[in-house]
Amino acid sequence: MLQLYFSPMACSLASRIALMEAGLDARYHQVHLWTKKLADDDSDFRSLSPKGAVPVLVLDNGERLTESAAVLQYIADVNPERGLAPPPGNxxxxxxxxxxxxxxxxxxxxxxxxxxxxxxxxxxxxxxxxxxxxxxxxxxxxxxxxxxxxxxxxxxxxxxxxxxxxxxxxxxxxxxxxxxxxxxxxxxxxxxxxxxxxxxxxxxxxxxx
Ligand SMILES: N[C@@H](CCC(=O)N[C@@H](CS)C(=O)NCC(=O)O)C(=O)O
Structure with a gap:
């Protein structure tokens, strides 16, 4: 299952919207952006993503994808039937x-x-x-x-x-x-x-x- 690291109302909201519009289940992990701690267990978010910024999308193979433009297009391409991005090459x-x-x-x-x-x-x-x-x-x-x-x-x-x-x-x-x-x-x-x-x-x- 995809996992999204987010902070409430930060730019990662766009990725949450995309996941929901795509009809994809995901696990959501809240990040405290000022302290760079994870709400789950108080661990260091920077050790997961050195940029220290949301969104971070953890893919099914464990790879981590950052940058809204990339994350949003990835989500769209997981479920192309929803038409959340024109197909590559279009x-x-x-x-x-x-x-x-x-x-x-x-x-x-x-x-x-x-x-x-x-x-x-x-x-x-x-x-x-x-x-x-x-x-x-x-x-x-x-x-x-x-x-x-x-x-x-x-x-x-x-x-x-x-x-x-x-x-x-x-x-x-x-x-x-x-x-x-x-x-x-x-x-x-x-x-x-x-x-x-x-x-x-x-x-x-x-x-x-
Ligand atoms: N270029 C990145 C920017 C991400 C970004 O700036 N995220 C903000 C929240 S909207 C953040 O996590 N800021 C914390 C920081 O930069 O320390 C993207 O488009 O995803």
């Missing part, structure tokens, strides 16, 4: 990777990560200004479209849903982009997404990006 697979990369770098690392992890001594002013321009890209793309890639839910939507959820606590009101607020509402109406969020909100003590 032109839309590159569109999927394009979005996963944009969300992971331009939204997550350029904005959400510093906002939640660094003390705001004024140095966050530039990322704060830049995120407005960054978010206008998915806002324009999603005008008149239901999903990021093709005509159905993919793991790119799982990733963007997570990022959208954290924008409000990060001080960004997505109501200024009606296509993004409508998108988030649509995504949150999906049973798997709703259940994944409810599970993690119940576990959450701190929000970490």
């Amino acid at each position: 032109a839309d697979r590159y569109r999927l990777q394009e979005w996963l990369s944009f969300i992971g770098t331009e939204i997550h690392k350029a904005f959400l990560f510093p906002t939640f992890w660094y003390k705001d001594d004024g140095s966050l002013a530039k990322p704060r200004a830049r995120i407005q321009q960054t978010l206008s890209v998915p806002a324009a793309h999603l005008t008149g479209r239901e999903f990021l890639v093709g005509n159905s839910f993919t793991v790119a939507d799982a990733h963007l849903t997570w990022a959208m959820l954290l924008l409000r606590p990060a001080g960004v009101d997505i109501a200024q982009w009606p296509s993004l607020s409508a998108y988030l509402e649509r995504m949150q109406a999906r049973p798997a997404v709703r259940e994944a969020i409810a599970t993690e909100m119940a576990l959450r003590k701190t929000v970490a990006a």
Whole structure:
């Protein structure tokens, strides 16, 4: 059985959503990101994954996979019938990777990560200004479209849903982009997404990006 190392409402939420949308059973292990300890037994998370970051997906052969873009595509490919990623070689697979990369770098690392992890001594002013321009890209793309890639839910939507959820606590009101607020509402109406969020909100003590 697949195993996911996660922290409540961190970017690993996208992997939980993907597992649930894929209809895959998994074992979930909570990580305390500040102390790098596992909730299971207080052991050192870094000895499992030197990056010290979630998500980590442990595969059936015991290998460990990190990086949301890789983990999400792996989950999608375990159960291809669910259509959570276009098949390898399909032109839309590159569109999927394009979005996963944009969300992971331009939204997550350029904005959400510093906002939640660094003390705001004024140095966050530039990322704060830049995120407005960054978010206008998915806002324009999603005008008149239901999903990021093709005509159905993919793991790119799982990733963007997570990022959208954290924008409000990060001080960004997505109501200024009606296509993004409508998108988030649509995504949150999906049973798997709703259940994944409810599970993690119940576990959450701190929000970490
Ligand atoms: N590039 C990684 C970033 C993962 C990441 O930054 N995860 C955060 C939670 S959202 C984390 O575990 N941070 C703890 C740390 O960096 O010490 C990915 O896309 O998966």
